[in-house]
Amino acid sequence: MLHVRDAGDLEKQMLLCRRLYSHFHGIEPLLRDIWQAVVPSSVVDSNRDSPSVERAAAILFAVSDVLARYDPQSAPESRRLAGSLVETLDSVSRHGGLWPASLMDAYTEMSRDMLALDLLSLLTTLLGSALFGGHAACPPGAQAADMDAGSHCPSCGQSAHYASHAFGSGSKVLECPLCFKQWSHTRLKCPYCGNTDSESMGYFSLEGIDRCRVHYCSLCNCYHKVFELRDVEGERPILYLHHLGSLLCDTVACREGFVPGSSLWWNDEVTASTDGGKPDESHSTRLP
Amino acid sequence: MKVTRRDFLKLSGVTVTAAALSSFGFREAEASDYKSIRISYAKEVTTICPFCAVGCGIICHVRDGKMINAEGDPDHPINEGSLCSKGSSLFNMMNVYAEKGEARPNAQRMTQVLYRPPYASDWEVKSWDWALREIAKRIKDTRDKSFVARNAMGTTVNRTPALAWLGSAMCNNEENYLFHKFARALGIVNIDHCARL
Numbered sequence: 001m002l003h004v005r006d007a008g009d010l011e012k013q014m015l016l017c018r019r020l021y022s023h024f025h026g027i028e029p030l031l032r033d034i035w036q037a038v039v040p041s042s043v044v045d046s047n048r049d050s051p052s053v054e055r056a057a058a059i060l061f062a063v064s065d066v067l068a069r070y071d072p073q074s075a076p077e078s079r080r081l082a083g084s085l086v087e088t089l090d091s092v093s094r095h096g097g098l099w100p101a102s103l104m105d106a107y108t109e110m111s112r113d114m115l116a117l118d119l120l121s122l123l124t125t126l127l128g129s130a131l132f133g134g135h136a137a138c139p140p141g142a143q144a145a146d147m148d149a150g151s152h153c154p155s156c157g158q159s160a161h162y163a164s165h166a167f168g169s170g171s172k173v174l175e176c177p178l179c180f181k182q183w184s185h186t187r188l189k190c191p192y193c194g195n196t197d198s199e200s201m202g203y204f205s206l207e208g209i210d211r212c213r214v215h216y217c218s219l220c221n222c223y224h225k226v227f228e229l230r231d232v233e234g235e236r237p238i239l240y241l242h243h244l245g246s247l248l249c250d251t252v253a254c255r256e257g258f259v260p261g262s263s264l265w266w267n268d269e270v271t272a273s274t275d276g277g278k279p280d281e282s283h284s285t286r287l288p
Numbered sequence: 289m290k291v292t293r294r295d296f297l298k299l300s301g302v303t304v305t306a307a308a309l310s311s312f313g314f315r316e317a318e319a320s321d322y323k324s325i326r327i328s329y330a331k332e333v334t335t336i337c338p339f340c341a342v343g344c345g346i347i348c349h350v351r352d353g354k355m356i357n358a359e360g361d362p363d364h365p366i367n368e369g370s371l372c373s374k375g376s377s378l379f380n381m382m383n384v385y386a387e388k389g390e391a392r393p394n395a396q397r398m399t400q401v402l403y404r405p406p407y408a409s410d411w412e413v414k415s416w417d418w419a420l421r422e423i424a425k426r427i428k429d430t431r432d433k434s435f436v437a438r439n440a441m442g443t444t445v446n447r448t449p450a451l452a453w454l455g456s457a458m459c460n461n462e463e464n465y466l467f468h469k470f471a472r473a474l475g476i477v478n479i480d481h482c483a484r485l
Binding site for chain 2 (some may be wrong): 026029030043067071073074118119122157158166168169170171172186187188198202203204205206207244247248252256263266274
């Protein structure tokens with residue numbers, strides 16, 4: 001979201017999401033304020049110099065300040081989380097610089113001891129969009145062409161969490177949650193394990209959130225979300241907004257026993273089923 | 289070995305909800321409403337369009353054994369996601385639209401072998417085994433009765449004008465080639481294809 005530079009584009013997409021997701025209007029002011037706090041100001045340099053921990057810190061604290069305005073009770077937690085993320089980023093990026101891979105390293109390290117993973121995921125992806133959004137995000141010397149273009153972003157290597165269907169052909173287009181690059185992938189193939197057996201794959205959708213289908217693979221137990229927007233006219237949608245408007249699907253996916261293939265957790269529960277453990281089948285309505 | 293907070297909770301088998309994005313309004317329902325949320329599962333399966341010999345790829349969406357949607361397969365090398373008007377109507381082989389636009393199973397779709405004996409007015413349900421045996425028997429009988437070894441000018445023709453053969457768009461070139469060979473071997477000269485392509 002923070003890779004969008006034009007306020008008009010953002011407003012058009014928010015209007016679309018307000019139509020498609022019944023409760024999106026509840027988070028619209030928050031997202032708008034986050035965008036206002038980060039993008040137009042000097043926090044994000046329009047000349048796109050190298051990402052630095054100082055810029056990351058400025059962005060994270062600006063976001064946490066906005067979050068604190070909307071929920072003052074969580075202000076200390078948001079600020080503490082932003083501070084911890086900055087410290088961890090500083091530690092992991094000391095040798096190789098600040099890249100999406102180091103962002104994910106920091107996320108992985110912090111997620112081991114955290115409960116509110118969804119808030120950490122939000123901060124991480126917002127930071128990624130501000131620092132790397134829309135630009136090739138490989139460290140110098142890395143050969144992006146060698147990266148496996150399955151679920152992994154050909155620019156930065158991060159695994160996709162959501163996708164959409166291309167207008168016209170209907171091919172699946174994955175999107176990187178950190179640098180927001182898009183690439184095509186085979187429709188009936190798991191992006192994470194390469195499974196092509198349609199019997200062990202499928203999708204589910206929730207009543208009231210028809211545009212979001214959660215595709216799963218029973219072989220690797222991973223899920224990713226696919227947004228059906230082919231009949232929506234207008235400019236290319238900001239999938240991140242659709243993702244935020246359908247977070248309930250992530251919660252339900254974890255309850256159904258699936259894990260996010262991107263390793264970014266968007267549910268707010270810690271159960272025995274998280275982190276690839278035995279799935280909780282008690283509420284599952286999965287087809288055999 | 290250091291045990292993290294997450295590990296401790298996982299090992300104890302409890303479910304804990306941490307107040308996080310929910311407090312900012314990011315979720316539409318509380319976790320306790322999970323059981324009231326209707327979840328609909330479906331699968332995507334690939335098939336080939338039956339209407340002509342081009343053989344476009346189609347992705348069918350199936351729920352509870354019934355097709356709920358059909359679209360072109362973008363990864364199929366022949367059509368790359370596009371479908372002509374005939375292929376796009378595949379959904380209507382199974383479903384028709386009622387007065388208010390809702391899709392209902394197409395009552396006209398054939399799901400079993402039906403046979404109407406000569407001079408009868410009703411259709412009888414028959415098994416596939418009976419049907420295949422009967423078809424083979426009648427081909428043989430018709431060929432024997434109508435076979436022409438030499439035409440009026442005395443030329444050897446070895447043909448049967450009373451039979452016709454249609455190729456199938458659901459079969460590939462190699463299969464249709466064998467069918468054609470078989471038909472010619474029987475002496476059939478009235479040969480065509482369902483798609484004429």
